[in-house]
Amino acid sequence: MIRGYGRQAVQAAEGPALSAGRPLMRWAAGGVAAAVRGELDGLGVPRSKARVLVLVGGGNNGGDGLFAAGLLAERGVVVSALLVREQVHADGLAFARRHGVRILVHAPDGAPALREEDSAGEAHSPIPDGVAWVREASLAQVWVDAMAGIGVRGGLRGASAAVVGVLDRLRQGQVRPARRVIAVDTPSGLSADGGVVSGPVLRADRTVTMGAMKAGLLLPPAAGLAGRVEVLELGLEPEFAAQAALVERLEAADVARLWPVPGPGDHKYTRGVLGVVAGSGTYPGAAVLTVGAALRTGCGMVRYLSKDGAVADRVLDHYPETVTTPGRVQALVLGPGLSDERDQDRVRERLAEVDELADAAGTPPPALVYDAGALSVLPQDPQVNRRRRAVLTPHAGELAELLSARGTPVDRARVEADPARWVRIAVEVTGATVLLKGAVTLIAGPSQAFDGGKGIRTGEVGLLSQADGSPWLATAGSGDVLAGILGALLATSEAPVPLLAAMAALVHGRAAHWANPGGPVTPSDFVRALPGTLAQVLTLR
Numbered sequence: 001m002i003r004g005y006g007r008q009a010v011q012a013a014e015g016p017a018l019s020a021g022r023p024l025m026r027w028a029a030g031g032v033a034a035a036v037r038g039e040l041d042g043l044g045v046p047r048s049k050a051r052v053l054v055l056v057g058g059g060n061n062g063g064d065g066l067f068a069a070g071l072l073a074e075r076g077v078v079v080s081a082l083l084v085r086e087q088v089h090a091d092g093l094a095f096a097r098r099h100g101v102r103i104l105v106h107a108p109d110g111a112p113a114l115r116e117e118d119s120a121g122e123a124h125s126p127i128p129d130g131v132a133w134v135r136e137a138s139l140a141q142v143w144v145d146a147m148a149g150i151g152v153r154g155g156l157r158g159a160s161a162a163v164v165g166v167l168d169r170l171r172q173g174q175v176r177p178a179r180r181v182i183a184v185d186t187p188s189g190l191s192a193d194g195g196v197v198s199g200p201v202l203r204a205d206r207t208v209t210m211g212a213m214k215a216g217l218l219l220p221p222a223a224g225l226a227g228r229v230e231v232l233e234l235g236l237e238p239e240f241a242a243q244a245a246l247v248e249r250l251e252a253a254d255v256a257r258l259w260p261v262p263g264p265g266d267h268k269y270t271r272g273v274l275g276v277v278a279g280s281g282t283y284p285g286a287a288v289l290t291v292g293a294a295l296r297t298g299c300g301m302v303r304y305l306s307k308d309g310a311v312a313d314r315v316l317d318h319y320p321e322t323v324t325t326p327g328r329v330q331a332l333v334l335g336p337g338l339s340d341e342r343d344q345d346r347v348r349e350r351l352a353e354v355d356e357l358a359d360a361a362g363t364p365p366p367a368l369v370y371d372a373g374a375l376s377v378l379p380q381d382p383q384v385n386r387r388r389r390a391v392l393t394p395h396a397g398e399l400a401e402l403l404s405a406r407g408t409p410v411d412r413a414r415v416e417a418d419p420a421r422w423v424r425i426a427v428e429v430t431g432a433t434v435l436l437k438g439a440v441t442l443i444a445g446p447s448q449a450f451d452g453g454k455g456i457r458t459g460e461v462g463l464l465s466q467a468d469g470s471p472w473l474a475t476a477g478s479g480d481v482l483a484g485i486l487g488a489l490l491a492t493s494e495a496p497v498p499l500l501a502a503m504a505a506l507v508h509g510r511a512a513h514w515a516n517p518g519g520p521v522t523p524s525d526f527v528r529a530l531p532g533t534l535a536q537v538l539t540l541r
């Protein structure tokens, strides 16, 4: 489980360690310097030809950058530090100077004038324009962004913003970008607390974050600017364990531990039965994908309940193990490949039938996945959805439509600018658990739905973020597969719905990768890859 913390929690965790005199900044700088050396090696740059530009802000983030600069210079790398503030971390600056780092000072408020220290590091000689540092930037194979970390307030301003603008233009003009950008703690300008991007940010290839994962690095759209994120723990694990996280991310080992594996005493009905209402004359393939994904995820039985003979025949052609007679189910997937009003009536009828069967048997009503064409038939009353295990699986456009239809007008762009906020609003408005699809999938649920995770501390957090897939997943039918995986999980496990949704997102992304690592895949490919993917995940159990 990866736990993402906000600024307050980080400060609370670091405070006692700093008071105890632990040299956290030196350790942080060591981690940054090691990451820079790793990137230089990856680019095949010999140490004698290595050049690094470190962007230095006025706080401790800049301090990390200055110590890292000194450590690199100590090893023979040519390092320049561009100070975007007059006052920077004094010990860091002294350390950098001592090891021969070239110090350039950017004028405040983005004015292009610069000055450079002389070799004694005391007087500053004026440089007429910004050419010196831009030249340095174009020569450097690695840029280290240490302008601001968790201390940032609002979007980048002044010299920091100007520097990002110039570097972005420099980068765009490059034919072959043989350069890496490493962000210290966070890409400067991003908040530790959330995923909103409110100003210019230098997109990083790699972020070395201090002490623990920051919530903002797990949340879109900010997460998309951080590149590969690695946590430098700095021995603060016990301190962070005492803090509340703002967001969580399941890892494969968590999924393995929570996965509903059948035991020797199980039979098909104890494992759980899934009903599927999906596919139509217009989109028959959605039924095949949803049923296939559920079967290959593993459940006692899949009933295809749409009562559309032509589509049912196609499903049976692909999966003869599908049952097409009505009967009791523990979960129901509604909506993939449904489009018109007749389809929606069909959803309501099938739902009424399965609820009636459950009622007659004295069992709880089945859990529900509302996907695609069924999102519009979700009951209006949030209490109704809260009482049963219901989960919605919209993408940003569908979420905007759903909220707008329920008196909370919003468009797709606003959802995409702050999905963590809108997914929570959707939980409040609908009463259901909501899985918002995208490059990063966000899941939020009514808080009581998080109680009782098997061995996982989830009580205090209402938000999960999964980023297990790749852009190859963005292909028609991909969402139908996710709905099938989630349906099978809901039918076979009593675990909290948000956890099951996060597990489904992880397995979905991994199966697409497993089907063809690093290349294109079709939803049919990743349906076929599901059993192998799961077997691999379950080795971590």
Ligand SMILES: NC(=O)C1=CN([C@@H]2O[C@H](COP(=O)(O)OP(=O)(O)OC[C@H]3O[C@@H](n4cnc5c(N)ncnc54)[C@H](OP(=O)(O)O)[C@@H]3O)[C@@H](O)[C@H]2O)[C@@H](O)CC1
Pocket: 014, 015, 018, 024, 025, 026, 028, 057, 058, 059, 060, 061, 062, 063, 064, 085, 147, 148, 149, 150, 151, 152, 153, 154, 155, 156, 157, 158, 160, 161, 184, 185, 186, 210
């Ligand atoms: N605490 C620890 O033990 C450890 C902490 N560590 C490190 O400390 C970092 C936190 O340091 P911090 O608290 O000093 O703040 P920090 O991120 O440097 O930001 C302040 C700077 O940002 C600037 N700035 C702000 N807003 C801005 C804007 N909109 N636009 C432009 N500039 C803006 C602000 O400028 P000012 O507003 O003062 O003009 C000032 O220069 C943390 O992220 C981690 O890297 C590690 O060493 C491990 C040990």
Ligand SMILES: Nc1ncnc2c1ncn2[C@@H]1O[C@H](COP(=O)(O)OP(=O)(O)O)[C@@H](O)[C@H]1O
Pocket: 372, 395, 437, 438, 439, 440, 441, 469, 470, 471, 472, 473, 474, 475, 476, 477, 478, 479, 480, 481, 482, 508
């Ligand atoms: N850029 C991306 N990176 C990773 N996963 C993505 C990306 N774009 C979409 N996905 C995933 O692909 C699936 C697309 O689902 P959906 O939008 O419902 O497509 P469809 O309706 O065509 O099946 C979702 O699970 C989503 O999270």
Ligand SMILES: [K+]
Pocket: 061, 145, 146, 147, 148, 149, 183, 184, 185, 186, 187, 188
């Ligand atoms: K930074």
